[in-house]
Amino acid sequence: MERKLIIAIDGPASSGKSSSAKILASRLHYVYIDTGAMYRACALCSLKRNIDLNDLSALTFMLADIRIDIRYAPDGNRLILNGEDVSERIREEDISRLSSQIATIGVVREKMVDLQRKLGEQGGVIMDGRDIGTVVFPHADIKFFLVADMKTRAKRRWIELEAKGLDPDLAEVEQEMIWRDKNDSNRAIAPLRRAHDAIEIDTGDLSLDDQVELLHEHIRSLQQ
Numbered sequence: 001m002e003r004k005l006i007i008a009i010d011g012p013a014s015s016g017k018s019s020s021a022k023i024l025a026s027r028l029h030y031v032y033i034d035t036g037a038m039y040r041a042c043a044l045c046s047l048k049r050n051i052d053l054n055d056l057s058a059l060t061f062m063l064a065d066i067r068i069d070i071r072y073a074p075d076g077n078r079l080i081l082n083g084e085d086v087s088e089r090i091r092e093e094d095i096s097r098l099s100s101q102i103a104t105i106g107v108v109r110e111k112m113v114d115l116q117r118k119l120g121e122q123g124g125v126i127m128d129g130r131d132i133g134t135v136v137f138p139h140a141d142i143k144f145f146l147v148a149d150m151k152t153r154a155k156r157r158w159i160e161l162e163a164k165g166l167d168p169d170l171a172e173v174e175q176e177m178i179w180r181d182k183n184d185s186n187r188a189i190a191p192l193r194r195a196h197d198a199i200e201i202d203t204g205d206l207s208l209d210d211q212v213e214l215l216h217e218h219i220r221s222l223q224q
């Protein structure tokens, strides 16, 4: 029987991580874990409870009984926060910014990394995020680091927002992404970095099919 791998995919926002991870997971019959969604759930929880992110004791209290469950489904996983399905709410722009802010805080990262390791340690998992190859699973079987130029990434996000019936402004979407890249890359704990042994893939000029095929080829070469 084939060994169940731990596959790490890191990279900045809209670099193609989740789109390729979802397809690959279904091809390989692996579980897909979107760790960004977990930070987003923390952000939403803090917002609902009106917690000031500088108030470490309130945050620690919140984290002590937070319940983040992933309901796995072939047509898209659902994120359940303390019993409530928040899958759509966590994708909104206010939560994008707040999740990047809350992800700089040590106690939050400790809790999330712990959860992520428990979810992935058995293998048969594709996990995407910012620190999967560097911190969560430094011994992952294979690591990818996806990149794409800013204009392409901003356009991808803009298309996503439009598809949701919103009326996004491309320049604003780009500014928000520049801010988030900077915040995610410059934080003191587990900043966005390419692990030294990660395979870097520029998805800027690749179709989604080509992107998935390229990642799949690397994974296949490992299984032979």
Ligand code: DC
Pocket (backbone or CB within 6 Å): 013, 035, 036, 037, 039, 040, 096, 099, 100, 103, 128, 129, 130, 131, 132, 180, 184
């Ligand atoms: O992948 P995403 O855009 O949904 O992630 C939202 C935020 O969560 C991102 O701006 C930074 C944070 N994040 C993180 O710090 N570490 C991860 N492994 C995943 C996400």
